[in-house]
Amino acid sequence: MSALNTIFAAHGVVQAAIALQLLLLPHATTFIIPHELDLTQVLLLRFYGAGVACIAIISLLCRDMPNMLPCKRGAAAGFLFYHMIMTLVVFQSRNDGPLPVETSWGLSAFHGIQAFVLYAWYTATAGQVKAFLKQGNEANKQKHH
Template identity: 30%
Template sequence: MSQPGRSPLSTVFLLHIALEAPLAVQGIWFPTSLPFLQLNNTTIVVLKMYATLVLSVCIIALLCFPLPEFLPGKRALAIGLCVYHSIISTVLFQAPRFIPYSFGPFFEAYKVTPEIVWGCFHGFLGLGFVAWWQSTVAFTQMMKRAE
């Protein structure tokens, strides 16, 4: 059961962590073991910097998850994550193949690749943050009226 002023849709913050944390941890400590093509010294450094940023945002999401829905900081993070996941989804949909794995010939025939699936996960998270935002507008309006 959720607490007053809390939406069960806040789990979208935890879903963000579940999607991003594995890449962040592996990208910081074992970047060359990531299944990406053509990693060189420059891309490894940029990947480590990106992974550090992603890990930081995961920590922020974890800290914001239990906060009430009407707080401006939580809402700002949510809109930022919505924009992030929406753009990353588009980038992954348009990316050339850079993950050297396949789901098999059947899925390849329908253009279902790891990049597309990863992009779908980001797209669903972007929609999840929009749903959270819209479902919590009433909490925010109640708090404004209470002031």
């Protein structure tokens, strides 16, 4: 597995761990949400866990695909925007939201780092896409001549 594919594997594993915790043990989030959860909050945490599980599955399935495939790059772009949005939402609610300020800063940093790593992957693999497209164009020219 290449170093660039390790990013997808690590992303999938981290997201899977979070998803399992939210799906199976939503009450164990007291380190993030420091109050007793009611049934609606537990249900919403489980819904969020299901969404995070989907992200984990997609990330793990994409990890061994070639980096120039549009589906892998599309998945990376989707993950990137998800983490950027989460960073902004959590950061903006740090002073008046339901989470303690320290937790908001930590979650903002967590999502921001993931967004940065995914952006770095997207940028680093752009050369592979260009080389692949160039190779395909040259093959088509030779085929038609």
